[in-house]
Amino acid sequence: MKSCWAMVLVWLLGINVFAAHASGPGVDVLRMVPKQSETDVSHAFLMDAVTAAMENTVDDFGPYQIEMMPIPLNQGLILHLLEFPGVLDLVASAPTEERETTFRAIRVPLMMGLLGYRMMLVHPDRIDEFNSFTKPEQLKSLVACQGAQWPDADLLENQGYRVYRVEGYEEMFHFVRDGTCDYFPRAITEGYGELEAFNQKHPDAPLAKFDRILLHYFVPLYFFTGQHNYELAARIELGLQRAIDSGELKKLLEQNPVTQSAFPLSKWKESIVFKVANPDLSKSTPIYQAHYWLQIPATVYQP
Structure with missing residues (x-):
């Protein structure tokens, strides 16, 4: 941990000089985080989304340039760098009350609600076991891998699911493989791409998908920026709203190599959904903006 922060400090000392030389006058420099690991395939979609938002607002705000900070950090650490002007400008995260208070949330759901639909990565030898499940209590008896700082971990635990909290993103795949965790819930927009990337890297120890349930x-999933970065927040919110209104964001989801696995949405009509209540959902969530949210036609479990 100390070495990570030492690397960040070195970067902080040099970043403003680097940025001044990297961009021309009048160019907005947008600093983002890199991929967490080689299996972090959802990063490509986030880059497409922010690029669309910035392109949609060039006439309003001017030219821009996107840069990546040189090292990945876990979400709990990286978010706090948003508080320092000129260091980090944008992080994608699920909201919590603390995050929406501390940072500036751009309240346009990047995955149009599909982030909340979770398939599972499991050990190939346990597919039959998972296929035998018919009610949530069976899944609750097992252990889900989740990021230590992810809001999902709190949400699942509060609703009776057992969770094993993990600091390293890559570790969760291996923990499913070695039995430390029983399953790793992933959004239907990201899990299949992550599975393919992991299995290509580890052909002798693959994982399998389970999506009948x-x-x-x-x-x-929002973009967050620092409270001081109100102009950037306004620009990205406007750009994303335009991308939704024009159908561009949905098209990005349908065409991106990572998120396209969720489409067509009609493919989910044979699946069963176990609803997990989210009592802490912020009142500021734009639920009333119906065109922001996509729905899948799966059957909802009724006890």
């Missing part, structure tokens, strides 16, 4: 909780 989906978990579903109402949770958006």
Whole structure:
């Protein structure tokens, strides 16, 4: 941990000089985080989304340039760098009350609600076991891998699911493989791409998908920026709203190599959804903006 922060400090000392030389006058420099690991395939979609938002607002705000900070950090650490002007400008995260208070949320759901539909990565030898499940209590008896700082971990635990909290993103795949966790819930927009990337990297120890049952909780994925970065927040919010209104964001979801696995949405009509309540959903969540949210036609479990 100390070495990570030492690397960040070195970067902080040099970043403003680097940015001044990297961009021309009048160019907005947008600093983002890199991929968490080689299996972090959802990063490509986030880059497409922010690029669309910035392109949609060039006439309003001017030219821009996107840069990546040189090292990945876990979400709990990286978010706090948003508080320092000129260091980090944008992080994608699920909202919590603390995050929406501390940082500036851009309240346009990047995955249009599909982030809340969760398939599962499991050990190939346990597919039959998972296929035998008919009610949430069976899944609750097992252990889900989740990021230590992810809001999902709190949400699942509060609703009776057992969770094993993990600091390293890559570790969760291996923990499913070695039995430390029983399953790793992933959004239907990201899990298949992550599975393919992991299995290509580890052909002798693959994981498998399980999507006959989906978990579903109402949770958006927002871009966050620092409270001081109000102009950037306004620009990205306007750009994303335009992308939704024009159908561009949905098209990005349908065409991106990572998120396209969720489409067509009609493919989910044979699946069963276990609803997971989210009592802490912020009142500021734009549920009333119906065109922000996509729905899948799966059957909802009724006890």
